[in-house]
Amino acid sequence: xxxxxxxxxxxxxxxxxxxxxxxxxxxxxxxxxxxxxxxxxxxxxxxxxxxxxxxxxxxxxxxxxxxxxxxxxxxxxxxxxxxxxxxxxxxxxxxxxxxxxxxxxxxxxxxxxxxxxxxxxxxxxxxxxxxx
Numbered sequence: 001x002x003x004x005x006x007x008x009x010x011x012x013x014x015x016x017x018x019x020x021x022x023x024x025x026x027x028x029x030x031x032x033x034x035x036x037x038x039x040x041x042x043x044x045x046x047x048x049x050x051x052x053x054x055x056x057x058x059x060x061x062x063x064x065x066x067x068x069x070x071x072x073x074x075x076x077x078x079x080x081x082x083x084x085x086x087x088x089x090x091x092x093x094x095x096x097x098x099x100x101x102x103x104x105x106x107x108x109x110x111x112x113x114x115x116x117x118x119x120x121x122x123x124x125x126x127x128x129x130x131x132x
Contacts, residue, residue: 008034008071013064016057020065024053028078031071041130044107045076048126051103055094056080059087061121074131075109081116081123088113088124 010027014020028049032042056065060083068079083091092111095104104111110127 009068011066011068013066014053014057016060016063016065020053020057021050024065024067025049027067027069028076031069032076035071035073035076035130037071037076037130041128045128047103047107048078048128051095052078052080052091052126056083056091058094059083059091075127075129077128078126079123080126081114082118082121083124085120085122088122091124 008031010031012024012027014023025046028045029042032045037045052067053065056067057063060066060081066081070077070079080091081088092102092104092113096102100106104126107128108126109129110125112125112127114123114125116122
């Protein structure tokens with residue numbers, strides 16, 4: 001597979017609702033496939049996409065889920081935001097399931113809340129690695 005960086009990044013803005021999960025899942029799946037993601041990590045990426053799509057709108061400034069998905073050799077990264085102040089931590093906490101634990105903490109290699117340039121909002125960076 002030829003890895004062309006011009007086609008390995010997508011930004012999506014989704015209205016919170018029933019279509020956010022399927023749309024984000026397909027975008028993540030396409031980019032993960034371009035990065036030669038193994039099947040077990042593809043399942044993890046889909047879990048992350050579902051967790052983000054189901055809750056991120058609650059922590060966004062305007063109810064829309066904004067996600068930038070970047071695929072590189074050996075990893076897929078989601079950047080979610082802008083989120084309200086402390087929204088990144090709240091989004092992480094919302095991914096906890098009874099009897100399972102926190103999905104994001106279990107499957108992501110990196111979870112990093114980052115302040116936005118305006119100093120008020122923030123972003124959540126989620127990285128899944130899978131060995132190049």
